[in-house]
Amino acid sequence: AQSVTQPDIHITVSEGASLELRCNYSYGATPYLFWYVQSPGQGLQLLLKYFSGDTLVQGIKGFEAEFKRSQSSFNLRKPSVHWSDAAEYFCAVGDINYQLIWGAGTKLIIKP
Amino acid sequence: DSGVTQTPKHLITATGQRVTLRCSPRSGDLSVYWYQQSLDQGLQFLIQYYNGEERAKGNILERFSAQQFPDLHSELNLSSLELGDSALYFCASSTGGRGTDTQYFGPGTRLTVL
Numbered sequence: 117a118q119s120v121t122q123p124d125i126h127i128t129v130s131e132g133a134s135l136e137l138r139c140n141y142s143y144g145a146t147p148y149l150f151w152y153v154q155s156p157g158q159g160l161q162l163l164l165k166y167f168s169g170d171t172l173v174q175g176i177k178g179f180e181a182e183f184k185r186s187q188s189s190f191n192l193r194k195p196s197v198h199w200s201d202a203a204e205y206f207c208a209v210g211d212i213n214y215q216l217i218w219g220a221g222t223k224l225i226i227k228p
Numbered sequence: 229d230s231g232v233t234q235t236p237k238h239l240i241t242a243t244g245q246r247v248t249l250r251c252s253p254r255s256g257d258l259s260v261y262w263y264q265q266s267l268d269q270g271l272q273f274l275i276q277y278y279n280g281e282e283r284a285k286g287n288i289l290e291r292f293s294a295q296q297f298p299d300l301h302s303e304l305n306l307s308s309l310e311l312g313d314s315a316l317y318f319c320a321s322s323t324g325g326r327g328t329d330t331q332y333f334g335p336g337t338r339l340t341v342l
């Protein structure tokens with residue numbers, strides 16, 4: 117069955133430091149992969165998505181993610197985090213026939 | 229602003245009561261999704277409608293029901309409310325109804341059951 121794992125429930129990063137949030141999926145075919153962000157008190161917003169082509173995907177707010185088929189991963193990265201990046205981040209996988217399968221989310225805490 | 233609107237923003241009610249949450253999708257979107265987000269359960273998919281028809285069901289309780297109207301707005305009805313139903317309820321919409329579609333989320337309705 118399809119599944120998405122975000123191994124880290126919380127991650128704390130100093131402001132200005134680099135960030136990597138992990139996402140692993142289990143899926144038989146080529147997945148459609150998404151990262152969403154939920155700022156405190158807000159709904160979820162799409163950061164980026166991967167369907168095909170270049171495995172390095174650029175998103176909004178300076179985020180990028182890399183699809184690695186051999187590792188079944190789609191990790192989210194940012195070279196330098198800002199305090200406004202404090203939020204919860206959700207990875208999701210879907211395909212043309214199925215609903216999105218959501219990860220449990222990773223809460224990002226920024227240290228000043 | 230995603231273009232998805234949800235009303236009300238906050239709702240406080242008592243156990244055993246019934247409430248209705250309303251969602252208006254983005255202009256042109258045919259599909260509406262309902263989610264429940266609580267501290268202990270995380271983000272849970274409840275149900276999806278596409279152009280007025282139920283498309284997929286997730287972890288929706290029998291006490292909960294939803295519908296999508298001809299103008300594509302949707303309502304989520306929660307009845308015989310329990311303390312554990314206290315949560316944020318999100319609506320999302322998408323153009324189509326498949327797992328490849330980007331979902332646009334509303335700001336949510338915070339339900340408190342006392």
